[in-house]
Amino acid sequence: MNIIESLQWRYATKKFDSTKILPQEKIDTLIEAFNLTATSYGLQPLKLVVIKNKELQKQLTEHSWNQQQVADASHVLVFCIENAVGEDYISKYFDNVKTTRNTPDEILKPFKDQLVDSFKNKPEEEIHNWASKQAYLAMGNLLTVCAVEEIDACPMEGFIPEKYNEILNLSNHGLTSVLVLPVGYRAHDDMFSEFKKVRRSIKDTIITI
Secondary structure (H helix, E strand, O other): OOHHHHHHHOOEOOOEOOOOOOOHHHHHHHHHHHHOOOOHHHOOOEEEEEEOOHHHHHHHHOOOOOOOHHHHOOEEEEEEEEOOOOHHHHHHHHHHHHHHHOOOHHHHHHHHHHHHHHHHOOOHHHHHHHHHHHHHHHHHHHHHHHHHHOOEEOOEOOOOHHHHHHHOOHHHHOEEEEEEEEEEOEOOOOHHHHOOOOOOOHHHHOOOO
């Protein structure tokens, strides 16, 4: 399939085949794609929790408004944001840039100082909202990769982050859950897989200047 055919094939899977498990190479592809996602300033204020544990998935289903996809999916991906994005975090990013690209300090320092000052003056809620937007970028990227790889997926905002944080001990990792993406293979009797996509026409969504 070409990319448009792949995106036509993709849909928000309503029913997974709980007997089918994604091979590890598919999960590895999603992990690499997550890590390669573009983020603001390149800071990657994100981590991905990959769950392949049916008992844990069943436990999380209760806190996902009982959406059965969480229980039946091959894996459940939880997109999390870093709770602390400050001077230490930003400094580590620039250390990584220096190591990876061998960029001199005198070139990096002005941008580093600018980011440190900027984030120092931002309210915590603003940083949280900024980081959450990066999680949406990552999910969008993974949805496209899923389509190309013929991995079924169901993007979810409908869950209780506080419960996920508690059950997955995310505070111990300095993280907060933002989005959930069950992935796997669609069930043969998921009638939604045959539905035509409902989209506004291109003439109503595109402006060419």
